[in-house]
Amino acid sequence: METKSKKNFEMTKKDFNQINRRSLFFNQWGWNYERMQGSGYLYILMPQLRKLYGDHTPELKSAMKMQNQFFNTSNFFNTIIQGIDIAIEEKEGASSIETVAGIKSGLMGPFAAIGDSIFAALVPAIMGAIAANMAVQGNAVGAFLWMAVNFVIMWFRWIQLRFAYNQGVNLVTALQGQLNALTDAATLLGVYVVGALAATMVNTKIIYVAHLGKMAVNFQDKIDMIMPKLIPALIVGAIYWMLGRKRMTSTRAIFIVIIVAVILSALGVLGKAV
Amino acid sequence: MGTGIAIWQVIILTIYSMYQIMDELTLQTSLSQPVWAGLIAGLVMGDIKTGLIIGGSLQLTVLGVGTFGGASKIDANSGTVMATAFAIGTGMRPEVAVAALGVPVASLMIQTDILARFANTFFQHRVDKMIDKEDYKGIERNYLYGVLPWTLSRGIPVFLALAFGGPFVRSAVTYMNANLDWLSNGLATAGALLPAVGFAILLRYLPVKKHWPYLILGFVITALMSTVYGNISLIGTTLAGMNKTFTTAFASLPMLGIALIGFALAAIEYNRASREMAKAENAPTKTTTTDNNIEEQDGEIHGDEI
Numbered sequence: 001m002e003t004k005s006k007k008n009f010e011m012t013k014k015d016f017n018q019i020n021r022r023s024l025f026f027n028q029w030g031w032n033y034e035r036m037q038g039s040g041y042l043y044i045l046m047p048q049l050r051k052l053y054g055d056h057t058p059e060l061k062s063a064m065k066m067q068n069q070f071f072n073t074s075n076f077f078n079t080i081i082q083g084i085d086i087a088i089e090e091k092e093g094a095s096s097i098e099t100v101a102g103i104k105s106g107l108m109g110p111f112a113a114i115g116d117s118i119f120a121a122l123v124p125a126i127m128g129a130i131a132a133n134m135a136v137q138g139n140a141v142g143a144f145l146w147m148a149v150n151f152v153i154m155w156f157r158w159i160q161l162r163f164a165y166n167q168g169v170n171l172v173t174a175l176q177g178q179l180n181a182l183t184d185a186a187t188l189l190g191v192y193v194v195g196a197l198a199a200t201m202v203n204t205k206i207i208y209v210a211h212l213g214k215m216a217v218n219f220q221d222k223i224d225m226i227m228p229k230l231i232p233a234l235i236v237g238a239i240y241w242m243l244g245r246k247r248m249t250s251t252r253a254i255f256i257v258i259i260v261a262v263i264l265s266a267l268g269v270l271g272k273a274v
Numbered sequence: 275m276g277t278g279i280a281i282w283q284v285i286i287l288t289i290y291s292m293y294q295i296m297d298e299l300t301l302q303t304s305l306s307q308p309v310w311a312g313l314i315a316g317l318v319m320g321d322i323k324t325g326l327i328i329g330g331s332l333q334l335t336v337l338g339v340g341t342f343g344g345a346s347k348i349d350a351n352s353g354t355v356m357a358t359a360f361a362i363g364t365g366m367r368p369e370v371a372v373a374a375l376g377v378p379v380a381s382l383m384i385q386t387d388i389l390a391r392f393a394n395t396f397f398q399h400r401v402d403k404m405i406d407k408e409d410y411k412g413i414e415r416n417y418l419y420g421v422l423p424w425t426l427s428r429g430i431p432v433f434l435a436l437a438f439g440g441p442f443v444r445s446a447v448t449y450m451n452a453n454l455d456w457l458s459n460g461l462a463t464a465g466a467l468l469p470a471v472g473f474a475i476l477l478r479y480l481p482v483k484k485h486w487p488y489l490i491l492g493f494v495i496t497a498l499m500s501t502v503y504g505n506i507s508l509i510g511t512t513l514a515g516m517n518k519t520f521t522t523a524f525a526s527l528p529m530l531g532i533a534l535i536g537f538a539l540a541a542i543e544y545n546r547a548s549r550e551m552a553k554a555e556n557a558p559t560k561t562t563t564t565d566n567n568i569e570e571q572d573g574e575i576h577g578d579e580i
Binding site: 255 | 544
């Protein structure tokens with residue numbers, strides 16, 4: 001039974017490249033509400049599964065059914081899971097199918113959390129802030145800089161498969177500490193950048209000037225003496241508070257901000273700073 | 275067509291908007307980000323600067339909005355394409371276009387995103403059937419058909435709006451500029467305020483409670499520096515106006531410098547945290563040889579993150 005299912009398959013450089021190519025260019029094409037990346041996972045490993053179990057065998061069919069089940073993880077870490085998966089299946093053959101199903105569902109959560117927070121949220125936040133900062137001044141360099149960073153990330157996605165294949169399951173437990181330290185440092189940078197952005201990118205000021213007899217009180221000047229950019233900071237703080245309310249979504253918050261801004265501007269309280 | 279947007283421009287922008295969602299799903303080259311959408315739409319429409327301003331503003335608005343676990347987010351990208359095209363095509367102020375066009379379009383497109391994700395369930399079921407039939411080519415083919423719902427979900431609305439929305443937008447812009455000054459100014463203010471939403475959303479999921487001192491540092495360093503730099507360049511301009519021989523130009527605030535300070539703080543924290551974790555790991559059990567190997571590989575990965 002073992003001899004039939006294994007067929008002396010061993011991953012070659014071509015196989016690694018094929019999995020990586022499919023992951024880079026086609027992952028999530030079939031994303032759907034029922035099984036999310038389910039069929040995507042199967043699609044990426046399909047050629048290797050066929051070589052591993054042989055066409056039209058009951059082993060291949062049950063492997064395909066298992067790989068087609070619910071799966072969803074970060075785009076940036078899916079080949080780590082696939083590397084571990086293929087290493088196990090190559091060694092154990094069809095008898096490992098249940099183990100692999102367990103590993104898949106066990107790993108997709110943690111990797112989704114790490115991957116999404118670093119690559120889908122923090123990098124876009126930091127690089128997006130830099131690119132946008134330059135863009136609003138009419139400078140396109142930031143956008144190219146961001147693209148360059150993303151090519152480095154693609155390279156990282158490319159090398160992780162072979163690394164995971166060689167390290168197998170050990171990898172996840174051994175890397176956990178380092179990844180936590182890295183996530184910690186990256187989120188610190190994120191918090192710092194938001195502080196910096198609040199000070200530069202919210203271009204608004206109080207335009208209301210009170211006239212007391214002959215004296216004109218310019219509120220913005222008085223505020224600048226206390227702390228420059230205090231108004232943008234207060235606005236960010238207010239929206240932060242608002243987002244914590246029940247039934248508040250980011251889209252709703254955006255519309256509320258537009259409406260309030262139009263009203264305050266029409267009343268002559270708030271204006272756009274140059 | 276009399277809207278300032280030629281048919282070839284409509285077609286290129288439609289193709290771009292179809293490509294960008296696929297980029298967002300798999301490759302992620304950053305071409306699917308509002309800054310790029312602004313740059314590309316600006317290039318197609320012949321005014322890169324306006325494109326960059328709109329793209330940059332919308333980028334900041336959605337800074338903290340990510341797709342977690344496949345949730346739909348507001349499609350700032352399609353919003354940028356339309357706001358840029360109409361702003362340049364009909365002569366709308368970029369700041370007004372952000373709030374008046376970019377945001378509403380972006381949030382309407384949530385619906386087509388949901389539709390695409392829903393439609394793909396159909397192909398998922400076909401893949402199920404193909405597995406039973408052992409039709410290997412069919413499995414791969416049906417998986418790749420997923421490209422249709424995705425691209426159409428962006429391409430159709432963008433095409434329809436750009437091709438037929440022009441006259442409506444144009445007359446609205448003319449009316450607003452002539453009669454609704456308060457609304458036009460208000461929307462410009464809103465456009466300037468919208469980045470605050472992006473920052474607030476970002477703060478919502480970042481561990482602010484843990485790292486709050488760095489929030490203050492980032493804000494205060496930048497606020498003070500930007501005031502200093504701003505005032506110096508103001509003095510420079512004034513002096514240049516009074517004295518013709520004064521030609522020194524003062525640079526504006528270098529944001530890269532501010533970012534590098536933050537990077538240094540993050541590096542300090544990383545060293546501290548990994549030392550602490552190493553201590554915690556070594557204390558209970560001595561780990562074996564495999565660890566050295568991993569650490570070496572690991573160092574390589576860390577270098578790539580920035």
